Amino acid sequence: MLTVSNLHKKYQMGKVPVRALNGVSLEVRQGEFVAIMGASGSGKSTLLHLCGGLDQPTGGSIVIEGNDLAKMGDRQRTLFRRERLGFVFQGYNLLPTLSALENVVLPAMVGGTGGKNMEMRARELLDIVDLNHRVTHRPQAMSGGEQQRVAIARALMNNPALILADEPTGNLDTHHAETIWRLLARFSRKEGRTVLAVTHEPTGATFADRVIFLRDGQIAGDCDPDGEGHASLVATRYAELVG
Numbered sequence: 001m002l003t004v005s006n007l008h009k010k011y012q013m014g015k016v017p018v019r020a021l022n023g024v025s026l027e028v029r030q031g032e033f034v035a036i037m038g039a040s041g042s043g044k045s046t047l048l049h050l051c052g053g054l055d056q057p058t059g060g061s062i063v064i065e066g067n068d069l070a071k072m073g074d075r076q077r078t079l080f081r082r083e084r085l086g087f088v089f090q091g092y093n094l095l096p097t098l099s100a101l102e103n104v105v106l107p108a109m110v111g112g113t114g115g116k117n118m119e120m121r122a123r124e125l126l127d128i129v130d131l132n133h134r135v136t137h138r139p140q141a142m143s144g145g146e147q148q149r150v151a152i153a154r155a156l157m158n159n160p161a162l163i164l165a166d167e168p169t170g171n172l173d174t175h176h177a178e179t180i181w182r183l184l185a186r187f188s189r190k191e192g193r194t195v196l197a198v199t200h201e202p203t204g205a206t207f208a209d210r211v212i213f214l215r216d217g218q219i220a221g222d223c224d225p226d227g228e229g230h231a232s233l234v235a236t237r238y239a240e241l242v243g
């Protein structure tokens with residue numbers, strides 16, 4: 001459902017080129033849950049941004065559900081993002097004037113399918129991320145971890161075909177982090193949604209079907225985490241491939 005081919009991203013910092021991605025190729029099946037790991041600066045966020053059509057590559061291509069992102073017009077890409085993709089990014093981008101519930105419902109409103117059902121779904125999602133006691137709170141009246149959980153609920157609101165999550169549990173305690181990993185795993189296994197999630201936590205990565213390791217903008221290797229509880233397997237492979 002996602003095909004990344006020989007992807008390059010070069011940033012120009014004055015005279016110095018920064019090669020954030022240096023020929024990444026990746027094939028992800030529909031319903032697959034892929035975790036991406038790698039040292040800080042290895043290109044993980046860049047890869048996710050490009051896959052979400054939020055930035056343009058300097059080389060290579062990204063095809064999602066048969067659509068080549070580079071060949072879409074701006075408007076078409078915006079609609080595609082809204083209807084097919086769900087984002088959980090660093091810095092939650094919640095709207096400060098809206099309550100938790102309103103922030104979660106928002107993607108459905110923008111898509112033109114608001115209404116009672118949508119509110120029910122939003123409440124359900126907030127319940128799953130353990131925030132049913134915070135529905136009327138605005139972002140400033142919530143902790144960092146709570147805001148992050150609202151952002152996760154919002155990303156799932158439109159039932160996206162592809163979820164792109166950048167360290168979705170970065171601010172969460174172990175218990176809530178596990179809730180989120182289970183939620184993402186359920187989305188992929190039960191509902192056939194595809195998940196691409198960056199994480200630094202071997203324990204989180206064990207919920208994925210496959211872990212991909214990035215090093216200096218290239219794929220250094222991968223591993224099959226072989227089910228929950230095999231965090232040491234992921235950590236060992238990380239040490240081998242990333243250092």
Ligand SMILES: Nc1ncnc2c1ncn2[C@@H]1O[C@H](COP(=O)(O)OP(=O)(O)OP(=O)(O)O)[C@@H](O)[C@H]1O
Nearest residue numbers: 011013018019020039040041042043044045046047
């Ligand atoms: N807008 C930019 N201009 C110049 N260089 C950039 C820009 N964005 C990212 N980079 C560089 O590209 C490289 C990859 O960055 P990226 O954000 O993808 O790393 P990352 O793997 O997500 O790291 P982290 O784990 O710290 O989030 C880094 O060396 C970074 O400094």
Ligand SMILES: [Mg+2]
Nearest residue numbers: 044045046166
């Ligand atoms: Mg990053």
